[in-house]
Amino acid sequence: MDIRGIARRAKVSTATVSRVVNRIPTVDPQLAKRVWKVVDELGYYPNTQARALVLGRSRIFGLIVSEITNPFFPEIVQTFEDLAVKNNYEILLTSTVHDPKRMESSVRRMIERRVDGVAILTFGMEESLIEHLRDRKVPLVFVDVGPDVPGIANIRINYLNGIRQAVQHLAALRHTRIAFIAGPQRLKSAGARREAFEASMKEIGLSPDLIVVGDHRMEGGMNALLALNKLNDPPTAVLCSNDMTAIGVLREAYEQNIKIPEDLSVVGFDNIHLAEFTIPPLTTVQMSQHDLAKIAFNALLHEVEDGSTSPERHNYELVTGLVLRRSTALAPKKLAATPATNRVAKSRKTPVPQ
Amino acid sequence: MDIRGIARRAKVSTATVSRVVNRIPTVDPQLAKRVWKVVDELGYYPNTQARALVLGRSRIFGLIVSEITNPFFPEIVQTFEDLAVKNNYEILLTSTVHDPKRMESSVRRMIERRVDGVAILTFGMEESLIEHLRDRKVPLVFVDVGPDVPGIANIRINYLNGIRQAVQHLAALRHTRIAFIAGPQRLKSAGARREAFEASMKEIGLSPDLIVVGDHRMEGGMNALLALNKLNDPPTAVLCSNDMTAIGVLREAYEQNIKIPEDLSVVGFDNIHLAEFTIPPLTTVQMSQHDLAKIAFNALLHEVEDGSTSPERHNYELVTGLVLRRSTALAPKKLAATPATNRVAKSRKTPVPQ
DNA sequence: ATGAAAGCGCTAACAG
DNA sequence: CTGTTAGCGCTTTCAT
Numbered sequence: 001m002d003i004r005g006i007a008r009r010a011k012v013s014t015a016t017v018s019r020v021v022n023r024i025p026t027v028d029p030q031l032a033k034r035v036w037k038v039v040d041e042l043g044y045y046p047n048t049q050a051r052a053l054v055l056g057r058s059r060i061f062g063l064i065v066s067e068i069t070n071p072f073f074p075e076i077v078q079t080f081e082d083l084a085v086k087n088n089y090e091i092l093l094t095s096t097v098h099d100p101k102r103m104e105s106s107v108r109r110m111i112e113r114r115v116d117g118v119a120i121l122t123f124g125m126e127e128s129l130i131e132h133l134r135d136r137k138v139p140l141v142f143v144d145v146g147p148d149v150p151g152i153a154n155i156r157i158n159y160l161n162g163i164r165q166a167v168q169h170l171a172a173l174r175h176t177r178i179a180f181i182a183g184p185q186r187l188k189s190a191g192a193r194r195e196a197f198e199a200s201m202k203e204i205g206l207s208p209d210l211i212v213v214g215d216h217r218m219e220g221g222m223n224a225l226l227a228l229n230k231l232n233d234p235p236t237a238v239l240c241s242n243d244m245t246a247i248g249v250l251r252e253a254y255e256q257n258i259k260i261p262e263d264l265s266v267v268g269f270d271n272i273h274l275a276e277f278t279i280p281p282l283t284t285v286q287m288s289q290h291d292l293a294k295i296a297f298n299a300l301l302h303e304v305e306d307g308s309t310s311p312e313r314h315n316y317e318l319v320t321g322l323v324l325r326r327s328t329a330l331a332p333k334k335l336a337a338t339p340a341t342n343r344v345a346k347s348r349k350t351p352v353p354q
Numbered sequence: 355m356d357i358r359g360i361a362r363r364a365k366v367s368t369a370t371v372s373r374v375v376n377r378i379p380t381v382d383p384q385l386a387k388r389v390w391k392v393v394d395e396l397g398y399y400p401n402t403q404a405r406a407l408v409l410g411r412s413r414i415f416g417l418i419v420s421e422i423t424n425p426f427f428p429e430i431v432q433t434f435e436d437l438a439v440k441n442n443y444e445i446l447l448t449s450t451v452h453d454p455k456r457m458e459s460s461v462r463r464m465i466e467r468r469v470d471g472v473a474i475l476t477f478g479m480e481e482s483l484i485e486h487l488r489d490r491k492v493p494l495v496f497v498d499v500g501p502d503v504p505g506i507a508n509i510r511i512n513y514l515n516g517i518r519q520a521v522q523h524l525a526a527l528r529h530t531r532i533a534f535i536a537g538p539q540r541l542k543s544a545g546a547r548r549e550a551f552e553a554s555m556k557e558i559g560l561s562p563d564l565i566v567v568g569d570h571r572m573e574g575g576m577n578a579l580l581a582l583n584k585l586n587d588p589p590t591a592v593l594c595s596n597d598m599t600a601i602g603v604l605r606e607a608y609e610q611n612i613k614i615p616e617d618l619s620v621v622g623f624d625n626i627h628l629a630e631f632t633i634p635p636l637t638t639v640q641m642s643q644h645d646l647a648k649i650a651f652n653a654l655l656h657e658v659e660d661g662s663t664s665p666e667r668h669n670y671e672l673v674t675g676l677v678l679r680r681s682t683a684l685a686p687k688k689l690a691a692t693p694a695t696n697r698v699a700k701s702r703k704t705p706v707p708q
Numbered sequence: 709a710t711g712a713a714a715g716c717g718c719t720a721a722c723a724g
Numbered sequence: 725c726t727g728t729t730a731g732c733g734c735t736t737t738c739a740t
Contacts, residue, residue, distance in 0.1 A: 002733055002734085003733060003734060004733080004734095012710080012711085013710065013711045014711090014712095014733090014734080014735090015712080015736075016709090016711075018734070018735055019709095019710090022735085026709065027709070028709060028710085031709085031710085043486065043489060045462065045465045045466045046466060046733085046734075047733050047734070048466045048467050048468070049407050049468060049732090049734090050403075050732070050733035050735090051733080051735075052716090053401075053404055053716045053717065053732090053735095054715075054716045054735045054736080055716085055734085055735070056716075058403065068428045068431050068432050068435075069425075069428045069429055069432055071423075071428075074425075074427070074428050077422055077447075078422050078449055081447070081448065081449060085459055085463075090463060090467060091447070092446075093435070093445070094439075095431070102439070105439055109444060112400060112401070112402045113402050113444060114402070132397065136397075218630075218631045247628075247631055248631065250633060251631045251632075251633060251635075254634065274628075277601055277605045278633075279605060279608045279632075279633045281605075356716090356718085357717060357719095367728075368718080368719090368727090368728095369719080369720080369726070369727060369728080370725090372718070372720085373719095373726090376719085380726095381725075382726085385725085400717085400718075401717050401718070402718095403716090403717080403718090404716075404717035404718040404719090404732085405717080405719075406718090407717080407731095407732045407734090408718055408719045408720080409732085410732075
């Protein structure tokens, strides 16, 4: 059933039906009522494709995330979708799984579907792909990593703030051997977190030399702790580049019978919902998924609706901050008094084979 | 840049450009090459909306899930998307958050965008909404809950198999007081799991009377364990309607200093990736997210591509089965020897205030 | 206030 | 093998 069918049945022109459906106020209430009646009776839904074709706007936003299975993203997706629904937008979601091919096909699909804007939450992406989008003047919003050019909105995350708080919290707990489990180094966000860690350590006269690279997944966290414990003088605290890594650390600590937080303090990053439910509940740096999604969506909306009016601030900032739970404690005392190897000998067993 | 622009530059007709782009083999290779050259130079991407308009097929599948923030779903979404990309489909994702209004708007959006099919993975949905889709002859695939009518594919999940295994595993471990933490009772899937539990218990002469209702989220799991422990004779094992509930149970047990699995055995349902990383690793009933997504996608694809050819089997089945990890153990012996209250007095403390 | 008609970008007869 | 052309369903001038 199309607009013509409605027009015929309501004995009006298609133009009138269009006006009614789009709530143009200049139409006679009588007519409008008649049209609505037919619309309801026949269960007419306007064809968005046709509409998009003539309007030149699809009311679709693309959302590119790096890994939907990382719990960090679903919360973003949910908020993004909430906002989309409220504003009559649709969202085209793609999860790149860090695969360059997938990124490319994502971008292609976005362009083909003529999205009105794209939020790129992959924390890193090839310049060449971005060019494709830019060439078409598709409004873009990046987090962390966008080129600093007009027409591209950027959400800068203040990693330092939260990470500094975490480091100082640990230092206040008398930890001096604080390790950092970094994320994949090709991700700008992971690099930024690592740099924030290094800066925060130096700031208080500690040397940030205990750094091992993970993958932002639980598996990486497990391996990282394994590696860390092979050291002569293992850390008494570990700061993780994201919460999934921290969950892996918790898990590996359990395996090795290391008590958290008594033997080892661990701090995560992201504050995903799950962080409240780990064992023990995870102290972590909060980076609000809700705010991030909101900023991203509104940046896009602003760009689209207000057009290219003001070439004002296209930079947004998101702050981070520590949230305390129960995965950190005073550094083990014995460590201060005797060589660290004592503690290792005492509380760490060989990994139990699975 | 549109098809006409390309045609002009390549000095051919739009029809030829269309043929080339769609890889119709009857085009002169010479011409084709010329066209491709222009296409690449100008970075031409066909407008999918226009194409959809004339073809009457959008190459978009709708995917309705109940809660994207439940880790069960992202894995489905990922697989679904993988398949979509492979088959040149787009996916329109909506998360209903169990909100009837959202379900309605989801359905409306799907219809407006003229999706070619919808997979409904909400484990429960209002009949009236389904009607809207059916009226438009949109291919549908449901899990668990679809009406048994032609043109609607159904994925029936064999809950009994896995749940029976879980119950018998627990019984073999000498548990007799086995509790079940159910999901929201309006969800068919939750009801089915509960029934499978009841049947499995009766089957081996145990009475399934320890049932408390949760919400399929971690919070619900925590509350449920709290409630269970207020009983005179609390369970020694608890089977959960999903893994998130089990994670909540683990968390609450930690709070109350109940040791898992020594004091209490817990079994989850779903086998989400996270289940391997809980503390302790969770024994759970597997219901493959990957298979589920695959079946759903292929059912839709089949329906669309092969048209209404064969009115054959539109029912698919997904089996479930137990995967053993480390959250179950022999029932505590003291329980067998002395009144249960002993154990309660011994190992369960009042909840620690947060 | 309403209607007629052009056209958004594309595909598919149909003709040549 | 290639081109011409009529729509797909809608919005929007431009008349009336």
